[in-house]
Amino acid sequence: MTSSPNVSQPNRKVMIRLENLTKRFPGQKQNAVDNLTLDIYEGEIVVLVGPSGCGKTTTMKTINRIIEPTSGRIILDGEDVTTANPDTLRRRIGYVIQQVGLFPHQTIGENIATVPKLLGWDSKRVTARVDELLDMVNMSPADYRDRYPKQLSGGQRQRVGVARALGADPDVMLMDEPFGAIDPITRDRLQNEFLRLQSEVRKTIVFVTHDIDEAIKMGDRIVILQEASRIAQYDTPERILTAPANQFVADFIGKGASLKRLNLSRVSDIELSSWPTVRVGADSAQVLDQLRSSGRDSVLVLDDAGRPRRWVGAGDLQSSPSGALEEIGVPVEGMVEPTATLSDALNELIAARNSVTIVVDPAGVYRGVVDINQINETIRAMRSTSAAQNAADLAERSTAGSASERP
Numbered sequence: 001m002t003s004s005p006n007v008s009q010p011n012r013k014v015m016i017r018l019e020n021l022t023k024r025f026p027g028q029k030q031n032a033v034d035n036l037t038l039d040i041y042e043g044e045i046v047v048l049v050g051p052s053g054c055g056k057t058t059t060m061k062t063i064n065r066i067i068e069p070t071s072g073r074i075i076l077d078g079e080d081v082t083t084a085n086p087d088t089l090r091r092r093i094g095y096v097i098q099q100v101g102l103f104p105h106q107t108i109g110e111n112i113a114t115v116p117k118l119l120g121w122d123s124k125r126v127t128a129r130v131d132e133l134l135d136m137v138n139m140s141p142a143d144y145r146d147r148y149p150k151q152l153s154g155g156q157r158q159r160v161g162v163a164r165a166l167g168a169d170p171d172v173m174l175m176d177e178p179f180g181a182i183d184p185i186t187r188d189r190l191q192n193e194f195l196r197l198q199s200e201v202r203k204t205i206v207f208v209t210h211d212i213d214e215a216i217k218m219g220d221r222i223v224i225l226q227e228a229s230r231i232a233q234y235d236t237p238e239r240i241l242t243a244p245a246n247q248f249v250a251d252f253i254g255k256g257a258s259l260k261r262l263n264l265s266r267v268s269d270i271e272l273s274s275w276p277t278v279r280v281g282a283d284s285a286q287v288l289d290q291l292r293s294s295g296r297d298s299v300l301v302l303d304d305a306g307r308p309r310r311w312v313g314a315g316d317l318q319s320s321p322s323g324a325l326e327e328i329g330v331p332v333e334g335m336v337e338p339t340a341t342l343s344d345a346l347n348e349l350i351a352a353r354n355s356v357t358i359v360v361d362p363a364g365v366y367r368g369v370v371d372i373n374q375i376n377e378t379i380r381a382m383r384s385t386s387a388a389q390n391a392a393d394l395a396e397r398s399t400a401g402s403a404s405e406r407p
């Protein structure tokens with residue numbers, strides 16, 4: 001079954017269309033990809049996700065014809081490329097794989113220059129492009145251009161893989177588990193860097209992963225695939241989490257969909273709550289006054305620049321009545337900036353004193369707090385938006401149905 005299989009977006013250009021695509025490998029009884037039809041819009045990251053062996057990689061590799069389809073068509077930017085020259089096709093499509101596949105005996109610069117050279121660019125243009133790409137992936141050209149792949153860390157090699165795929169500025173990139181073999185912290189950083197880069201370059205990207213959390217983070221849209229690349233749901237991350245189309249999708253997302261949803265909202269998306277604050281030079285009477293009027297059991301002490309420093313409660317004042325505020329109470333920990341996700345905020349909140357997470361601007365200046373009610377409210381709002389959207393979709397489908405039944 002397919003739910004909103006090809007999310008029609010009339011105002012956007014379809015960059016990749018897979019039409020009734022089927023692949024059966026020689027000697028196999030089953031199709032690895034069975035009659036898949038999929039539209040991918042310009043400038044979006046579409047993530048193919050599904051259980052091992054469901055056909056994600058095979059589907060992706062038919063797009064640049066590393067795997068030739070058995071039947072069906074591949075349309076790239078309006079052009080049928082099903083039987084086009086595969087070498088020419090591959091130069092139009094960037095390709096990043098988990099093993100990176102850098103040429104070990106070539107320098108980083110030479111690796112990145114591969115496709116521009118094949119396209120016959122002159123050497124000055126190639127050199128400029130190599131340096132530009134190294135800068136784009138946060139690697140200093142002077143430091144890295146002349147090194148060899150074995151002189152880089154795994155994360156750096158992966159960045160070079162991305163730079164090389166972007167070499168000739170292709171419209172389309174295919175990424176097959178590009179951050180799969182990397183430790184979780186580096187992986188998170190590479191994902192963030194890549195999303196920042198994508199917000200500048202706006203490529204059309206097909207991204208394969210078996211990790212639903214990575215799909216939710218990276219995808220503008222996610223295609224959840226069942227066996228033989230049958231579409232279980234093709235939708236935005238929000239809709240997949242809030243309105244799974246069927247039991248297969250619900251099971252694949254697993255428990256904790258509400259928590260995963262929090263990865264989709266940022267602290268800057270919500271209105272912050274306030275907390276009683278005093279400056280570090282305040283006296284006990286001011287602290288007690290704030291405590292009384294707010295009904296809270298501690299105040300947040302800000303330094304002269306407005307940066308949170310300590311939590312101070314009435315008990316702290318009593319135990320040290322003349323104590324300076326910077327020396328009593330407990331130091332604040334675990335603050336977040338507005339760009340943090342609500343999931344990050346919740347993580348801090350669970351460990352925090354007073355069950356709130358302090359929000360500061362990039363200079364560390366106090367902005368407000370996030371509390372558990374705001375997080376609950378966000379989840380509720382997401383649910384009701386999805387429910388409203390579902391109702392609208394159903395109404396639209398039934399109108400379309402009855403319109404087509406009219407004589």
Ligand SMILES: Nc1ncnc2c1ncn2[C@@H]1O[C@H](COP(=O)(O)OP(=O)(O)OP(=O)(O)O)[C@@H](O)[C@H]1O
Nearest residue numbers: 025026028032051052053054055056057058059210
């Ligand atoms: N060269 C091949 N010859 C025969 N069968 C193949 C070949 N490549 C893949 N298959 C089969 O096709 C099916 C889809 O494989 P594919 O690699 O596309 O799955 P996947 O979803 O990417 O899996 P994974 O997440 O494990 O990488 C599997 O059943 C696989 O065994």
